[in-house]
Amino acid sequence: MSEGNGGSRPEPEEVPVEVEEAAAVQEHREEVLEHAGAALEVGGPEDHLLLAQDMVAGYVPGVNILNGCTLTLSEGEVVAIIGPNGAGKSTLIKTIFGLIPVREGSLTLRGSSIAGLPAHGLVERGVGYVPQTRNVFPSLTIEENLQMGAFLRPKSFAERFAVVSDLFPLLGKRRRAKAGSLSGGERQMVAMGRALMMDPSVLLLDEPTAGLSPIYQEEVFQRVKEVNSTGVSVVMVEQNARRCLQICDRGYVLDQGRNAYTGTGRDLLNDSNVVELYLGTLAKA
Ligand SMILES: Nc1ncnc2c1ncn2[C@@H]1O[C@H](COP(=O)(O)OP(=O)(O)OP(=O)(O)O)[C@@H](O)[C@H]1O
Numbered sequence: 001m002s003e004g005n006g007g008s009r010p011e012p013e014e015v016p017v018e019v020e021e022a023a024a025v026q027e028h029r030e031e032v033l034e035h036a037g038a039a040l041e042v043g044g045p046e047d048h049l050l051l052a053q054d055m056v057a058g059y060v061p062g063v064n065i066l067n068g069c070t071l072t073l074s075e076g077e078v079v080a081i082i083g084p085n086g087a088g089k090s091t092l093i094k095t096i097f098g099l100i101p102v103r104e105g106s107l108t109l110r111g112s113s114i115a116g117l118p119a120h121g122l123v124e125r126g127v128g129y130v131p132q133t134r135n136v137f138p139s140l141t142i143e144e145n146l147q148m149g150a151f152l153r154p155k156s157f158a159e160r161f162a163v164v165s166d167l168f169p170l171l172g173k174r175r176r177a178k179a180g181s182l183s184g185g186e187r188q189m190v191a192m193g194r195a196l197m198m199d200p201s202v203l204l205l206d207e208p209t210a211g212l213s214p215i216y217q218e219e220v221f222q223r224v225k226e227v228n229s230t231g232v233s234v235v236m237v238e239q240n241a242r243r244c245l246q247i248c249d250r251g252y253v254l255d256q257g258r259n260a261y262t263g264t265g266r267d268l269l270n271d272s273n274v275v276e277l278y279l280g281t282l283a284k285a
């Protein structure tokens with residue numbers, strides 16, 4: 001039986017509930033970002049091991065990806081950066097490591113500006129970086145990958161190799177295995193081990209658990225804690241936001257290149273807005 005005009009006019013399409021809810025989440029995020037625009041009060045450069053303050057940076061001239069982003073790291077901390085895809089998390093880490101120029105704002109390590117320094121200058125000053133992708137040389141052995149990590153101080157190779165393979169026994173046991181033959185989790189150990197070869201005091205990790213099985217993810221988190229307990233301060237971007245907030249000291253929620261929320265891992269996990277906007281299933285949209 002037809003209704004109205006005999007069924008020739010299509011029924012207006014109903015917007016699925018999930019789409020409506022995702023749109024509401026997005027709208028709420030925009031509101032949060034408007035109010036989060038005010039600069040975070042963080043004290044001065046001498047108060048922090050690492051201070052990135054109101055940083056503006058981007059890849060293409062005239063297009064900013066970081067829109068005034070602030071992050072601090074104190075001696076001995078593990079600090080997490082979480083946020084939606086495309087929020088600028090990797091960009092923030094890359095800017096800190098000197099791979100992208102700082103357009104505005106300041107960047108200091110132990111009170112001295114590191115803005116404009118090239119990456120090897122950062123390595124010399126005790127900063128290690130593990131990129132999100134392509135972070136090992138697959139055609140080289142584990143040992144050769146670690147040699148690349150020690151390229152600025154080749155004489156310290158044996159000593160550092162002993163320390164690093166103590167932390168990651170796999171690296172010593174399988175030193176002659178090609179990195180390309182390893183599982184994703186094992187490669188992450190090689191990548192972290194490589195960054196630790198220069199004995200850094202700050203380690204920047206970009207999504208070290210991405211693509212790993214839950215067991216390996218947990219192993220990576222435990223290794224990060226172990227590395228931290230040896231005195232290395234850590235900034236880590238994480239896709240497994242809940243677990244990361246459980247193990248970190250403090251976290252930053254980044255959205256559209258801005259600070260949306262900041263607090264201790266526990267505070268962020270208990271903040272209903274953070275849960276709704278960034279940790280729930282809809283928050284993945
Ligand atoms: N090399 C590049 N050139 C130009 N734009 C880029 C480049 N890399 C990233 N972008 C852009 O910068 C924005 C932020 O990217 P970024 O990789 O920092 O996000 P992210 O938060 O790390 O995301 P994900 O969770 O997917 O890793 C995105 O809009 C992205 O398209």
Ligand SMILES: [Mg+2]
Pocket residue numbers: 089090091132
């Ligand atoms: Mg990224």
